[in-house]
Amino acid sequence: MSKRTVINRLRPSVFRTRGAVVAAGMGAVMVVGAGAGVASADAGTAATVTPAAAVAAQAKAQAEAADAAAKQAAVKKAATKAKKAKAAKKAAAWVKPVTKYTLTASYNQGGAMWSQKHSGQDFAVPVGTAVKAAGAGTVVKAGPNGGGDGPAYGNAVVIKHNNGKYSQYAHLSKIDVGVGxxxxxxxxxAKSGNTGNSSxxxxxxxxxxxxxxxxxLNPMAFLRSAGVQV
Structure with a gap:
C-alpha cells in the first residue's frame, strides 16, 4: 500500500475524531449554558415572586393595622365629641347672671347690712350692666318693692325655672320683663342698679x-353644680 493511500485513509478518521471532540465540547457548552440559563431563571423567579409576596403581605398587615388604628381614633373622637356636647348642653342650661363682675358679699354672710344673714350672692357691677336670666323659665315677680319681697331689694325680678327652683335679681335700675x-x-x-338697701x-x-x-339656697354652689364657672 502506498504512503498516499495510508494518509488518505487516516484523514477521515482524524476528521471524525476531531468532529466528535468538537461536538462533545459544544455539547458540554450547551449543557452548561442551558443549566446556567435555568439556574438564572430560577433565581430570577425567586427574586421577583417571593419578595413581592412578602411585600404584599406586609402591606396588607400595615393597612389592616392602620385601619384598626383609624377606627379606634374615630371611636375615641366620637366619645370625646359626645362628652363635650353633653357638657356644653349642661352648661348652656344655666349661665352667670352677669358677665364681668367682682364677687362681694357672699351667701350666708353676716353683718350690719342685713337683719339676718345674707340670702344671696352680690356681684359688683356698674349701674346699667346687662342682667341675664340664669336659666330658662317664667317670670313670676317683677317690679319695685322687691317685686313683693320688700323695699330692701329695690327693683327686683323672680323667675320660676323648669327644675322647680327660682332665681331672684335685685337692686335693679331697669326691668325689661313682666310677670308671665x-x-x-x-x-x-334687666339692668343692674343701686336701688333698695344697697351700699x-x-x-x-x-x-x-x-x-x-x-x-x-347657696347660689354659687347651685351654679357650679350646673356646670357654670363663677
Missing part, C-alpha cells in the same frame, strides 16, 4: 326653693 314672660338662659331681663352698684342674686324670701 318666658325667658331663655342668657336672655337680658353701692351691684346685682343681688338668689336661688330659692319658692318664689318668696326665706327659701334661699
Amino acid at each position: 314672660s318666658t325667658v331663655k338662659p342668657g336672655q337680658v331681663i 353701692g352698684p351691684h346685682l343681688h342674686f338668689e336661688i330659692r326653693t319658692t318664689p318668696n324670701y326665706g327659701s334661699a
